[in-house]
Amino acid sequence: MADNRKGFRSTAGSLVLAAVERIMGIIDIPLRGLQKVAGRTGMAAFFLLPNMAVFTIFVLIPFVINFVYSMTGGAQIFLDQRRYVGLDQYRQIFSCTDYLDPNSCIQDGFWIAAGNTAWFVVIQVALMILVSLITAIILNREIVGRSFWRAVFFFPVLLSPVVVGLIWRWILDRQGLLNFILYEAFGSEPFNWLTDRTTAFAATIGVSVWAHMGFYTLILLAGLQAIPKDLYEAAQMDGTSRSRVFRRITLPLLMPNLVVVLVLALIRAVQVFDEVFVLTHGGPGTSTMYLIQYIYETGFASELRNPGLAAAASILMGAVLVVLTLMQMAASRRKEKKGER
Amino acid sequence: MSTVWQFITRRRGGEGWHWTDIATWVWLIGGLIVMFGPAVWLTLSSFKSPAALSKFPPTILPYVTQEVRVEGFDKALPLYEVKLPDGTSVNLAEKRRIGVIAQMIDPKNPETVHKININDRKPVDMLEFATSNYTEPFLQFDFLRYLWNSVFVTVMATIITLAINSMAAFALSKYKFRGQNLILIIIVGTLMVPLGVIMVPLYSVVSALGLFNNLWGVILPTVATPTGVFLLRQYMLTIPDELIDAARMDKASEWQIYWRIVLPLAAPALAVLAIFSVVWRWNDFLWPLIVLSRSSLYTLQVGLNVYAGQLNVQWQYILAMTVVTMIPVILVFVFLQKFIARGIATSGLK
Structure with missing residues (x-):
C-alpha cells in the first residue's frame, strides 16, 4: 500500500517534471535566437525585464504621478480628466487658525488622524520595544523547550490582520471573554470596550503590540545570541552582579539591534491600518482614525471623495517615512561597522 | 517531603532559584495564555449556537x-x-x-x-458542536467563492513572484553590466515606498489598465517584491561561477543555465520566499479592499470584513469563517515556523 502510494507519487512527480522540462525546452528555442542577437550579457536585460516592468508600472509610475496627482482637484480618477489646482490641496491641509487645535483647520480630519497616529506611534512603539525586549531576554535564558516558547510568541505574527481584528473584536465585545474574566474575578459589570474613546484607543495599541511583538522579539533574540558567551563567563568569574552585567554588557552590545528595531517599529506604526480598521473602523467617532484610513477614506470610500487631497496627505506621510528610513539606513550602517570591529 | 521538594526544584549546575527564574516562568506561561488563548477562544466560540453566543456569562464549551x-x-x-x-x-x-x-x-x-x-x-x-456554522456560510453565502478567490490570488501571485524575482536575481548576481548598481538602487528605493503612500495613483494606474474589479489587479502590483529579489540575489551570489562557466563550455544557453543550474541550487531561498509570499498574499487586506468592489470577487479577508461590518453581525458565521481563514496560516505555523523565524532573524524580512 505504502509502496503503491510512493510509486504513484513518483509517477505524478515525474509527469509534472516532464511537463516543466517540455515547457522550459520550448521557451529555450526562441531564447537561443535572442541570445545570438543580444549576446550573453544582453540576456541579463531579458532576465530583468519582467520584474522591472512590474516595478515600473506599479511602483515607479504611481510614485512619480503621485506628485502630479496631489496638484489636481475633482473626483475623477484619471489624471487627464482632472483639473490642475497647483498647491491648493497642501494649502487646504495647512490652513488652520490655531496650529495647536486640529478642529480649527479646514481639513480637520487630516489633523485629527495625524494627531491620533502620533500618539499611537509614541505609545505603541515604546510598549512594543519594552515587551519584545523582555521576551527576547527571557527566551535567551537557558529554558526548557526554547524553540517551543519562541514559537508561542511568534504565532500571532502570521495571523492575517482581519483575523486579528475579528478575534479581538469578539473578545472585547460586551458579552466577550474580557468582560467575563473581569466579572468572574471582580464581579464588575460588562463594559463596552470598543465604544469608549479611551479604551478603544488603548485596544488598538494593545492589539497591534500583541500581533507584531513576535517579529521584533526574533530580531532582538538574534542580537542577544550574537553576544559572545565568554563575556558573560568573565563577568561571572569577577562576581559582577546581574543588573550590572545587563547594563554594561547586554544593553550596549544589543544597542545596534535595538536601534534597528526602534526605527522599523516606528515605520510600521506610522502605517497602522489593517487590524485596527477591522477592530474599530476608526471609531468611536474619529478616536481611532489613523492616517492610512484617512487617506483610504478620502481617496476611495467617502461620498465626497477627493483623491487629490488623499494624494497630498499620502505625500506628507511619505515624507515622514523617508526621514525614518534614512534613520534606519544610518543605524544599520553603524551596526555593520560595529560588526566589523 | 522536603527531599521531594528539593528534587523538584533542584537545578542543573546546582544553583538555587533566583527571583528572575520565577519571573521567567510567569512571563512564559502568561505569554502562552495571552498568545494562544484568543485563537483558542475564537475556535471554541465558533462551534456555539447563536443563543449560546449571546449568553453572558459565556460558557467555555458550546x-x-x-x-x-x-x-x-x-x-x-x-x-x-x-x-x-x-x-x-x-x-x-x-x-x-x-x-x-x-x-x-x-x-x-x-x-x-x-x-x-x-x-x-x-x-x-x-x-453540542454547531457544525452548521461552518456548512451554512458555504452553502448560503458566497464563502466558497471567496475561498476560491483567495486561493487563486495566493497561488498565482506566488508562482509569478518566484519566477520573475528569481530571473531578476539571476541577472543581478551572475552578470556584470553597466547600470547594474543603478537597478539595485532603484530596487532598494522601492523598498521604501509602501502601499499607503502610492495607493491613490496606483488605483488610477490599475483602473487605466482595466484591472479594477479584477483579481489580476490584486495580483500584479504585488509580485515584484524588492525583498524577494534581495533574498534570492544574496543566495545566488554564493553559487560558484565555475559551475556556470562549465555549463557555458558545454554550449548551454543562458536560459538553460538559469533553470537547470541556478534555480535548483537556489531551492532553499526559493522555498523561504514561497512561504513568505503565501502568507503575505493570503493575508493581504488593504489593496484587495480598494481594487475589489464587486462581491463575487472578494477574497476571504475582504469578505470577512464586509460581513463583520454589517449592522446585525451574524457572529456565529463570522467566527466560523475566521477559523477557516486562519487554517492555512496555522498549517504554515506548525510545519514551517522554523524557516520563517530564520528568514526574519537573518534578513529582517516580513
Missing part, C-alpha cells in the same frame, strides 16, 4: 439547551431542571412564559401545568 418533543405541540420545547415547592427537582418543559412566571409541563404527563418562577429553574444543557 452548550445548548436540551429540547424535548411533547405530544400536542408542533415545536420542540426547551427543557429545564425545576425545583418544586416540596423540595424535589424534576425536568419540565416550558410551554409558555408570562413575565417571570413560566407555565411548565412534564413531558411524560402533559396535562398538568406547573406555574414556576423563572428564578427557580435552570436550563438542562448538553454539549
Whole structure:
C-alpha cells in the first residue's frame, strides 16, 4: 500500500517534471535566437525585464504621478480628466487658525488622524520595544523547550490582520471573554470596550503590540545570541552582579539591534491600518482614525471623495517615512561597522 | 517531603532559584495564555449556537439547551431542571412564559401545568458542536467563492513572484553590466515606498489598465517584491561561477543555465520566499479592499470584513469563517515556523 502510494507519487512527480522540462525546452528555442542577437550579457536585460516592468508600472509610475496627482482637484480618477489646482490641496491641509487645535483647520480630519497616529506611534512603539525586549531576554535564558516558547510568541505574527481584528473584536465585545474574566474575578459589570474613546484607543495599541511583538522579539533574540558567551563567563568569574552585567554588557552590545528595531517599529506604526480598521473602523467617532484610513477614506470610500487631497496627505506621510528610513539606513550602517570591529 | 521538594526544584549546575527564574516562568506561561488563548477562544466560540453566543456569562464549551418533543405541540420545547415547592427537582418543559412566571409541563404527563418562577429553574444543557456554522456560510453565502478567490490570488501571485524575482536575481548576481548598481538602487528605493503612500495613483494606474474589479489587479502590483529579489540575489551570489562557466563550455544557453543550474541550487531561498509570499498574499487586506468592489470577487479577508461590518453581525458565521481563514496560516505555523523565524532573524524580512 505504502509502496503503491510512493510509486504513484513518483509517477505524478515525474509527469509534472516532464511537463516543466517540455515547457522550459520550448521557451529555450526562441531564447537561443535572442541570445545570438543580444549576446550573453544582453540576456541579463531579458532576465530583468519582467520584474522591472512590474516595478515600473506599479511602483515607479504611481510614485512619480503621485506628485502630479496631489496638484489636481475633482473626483475623477484619471489624471487627464482632472483639473490642475497647483498647491491648493497642501494649502487646504495647512490652513488652520490655531496650529495647536486640529478642529480649527479646514481639513480637520487630516489633523485629527495625524494627531491620533502620533500618539499611537509614541505609545505603541515604546510598549512594543519594552515587551519584545523582555521576551527576547527571557527566551535567551537557558529554558526548557526554547524553540517551543519562541514559537508561542511568534504565532500571532502570521495571523492575517482581519483575523486579528475579528478575534479581538469578539473578545472585547460586551458579552466577550474580557468582560467575563473581569466579572468572574471582580464581579464588575460588562463594559463596552470598543465604544469608549479611551479604551478603544488603548485596544488598538494593545492589539497591534500583541500581533507584531513576535517579529521584533526574533530580531532582538538574534542580537542577544550574537553576544559572545565568554563575556558573560568573565563577568561571572569577577562576581559582577546581574543588573550590572545587563547594563554594561547586554544593553550596549544589543544597542545596534535595538536601534534597528526602534526605527522599523516606528515605520510600521506610522502605517497602522489593517487590524485596527477591522477592530474599530476608526471609531468611536474619529478616536481611532489613523492616517492610512484617512487617506483610504478620502481617496476611495467617502461620498465626497477627493483623491487629490488623499494624494497630498499620502505625500506628507511619505515624507515622514523617508526621514525614518534614512534613520534606519544610518543605524544599520553603524551596526555593520560595529560588526566589523 | 522536603527531599521531594528539593528534587523538584533542584537545578542543573546546582544553583538555587533566583527571583528572575520565577519571573521567567510567569512571563512564559502568561505569554502562552495571552498568545494562544484568543485563537483558542475564537475556535471554541465558533462551534456555539447563536443563543449560546449571546449568553453572558459565556460558557467555555458550546452548550445548548436540551429540547424535548411533547405530544400536542408542533415545536420542540426547551427543557429545564425545576425545583418544586416540596423540595424535589424534576425536568419540565416550558410551554409558555408570562413575565417571570413560566407555565411548565412534564413531558411524560402533559396535562398538568406547573406555574414556576423563572428564578427557580435552570436550563438542562448538553454539549453540542454547531457544525452548521461552518456548512451554512458555504452553502448560503458566497464563502466558497471567496475561498476560491483567495486561493487563486495566493497561488498565482506566488508562482509569478518566484519566477520573475528569481530571473531578476539571476541577472543581478551572475552578470556584470553597466547600470547594474543603478537597478539595485532603484530596487532598494522601492523598498521604501509602501502601499499607503502610492495607493491613490496606483488605483488610477490599475483602473487605466482595466484591472479594477479584477483579481489580476490584486495580483500584479504585488509580485515584484524588492525583498524577494534581495533574498534570492544574496543566495545566488554564493553559487560558484565555475559551475556556470562549465555549463557555458558545454554550449548551454543562458536560459538553460538559469533553470537547470541556478534555480535548483537556489531551492532553499526559493522555498523561504514561497512561504513568505503565501502568507503575505493570503493575508493581504488593504489593496484587495480598494481594487475589489464587486462581491463575487472578494477574497476571504475582504469578505470577512464586509460581513463583520454589517449592522446585525451574524457572529456565529463570522467566527466560523475566521477559523477557516486562519487554517492555512496555522498549517504554515506548525510545519514551517522554523524557516520563517530564520528568514526574519537573518534578513529582517516580513
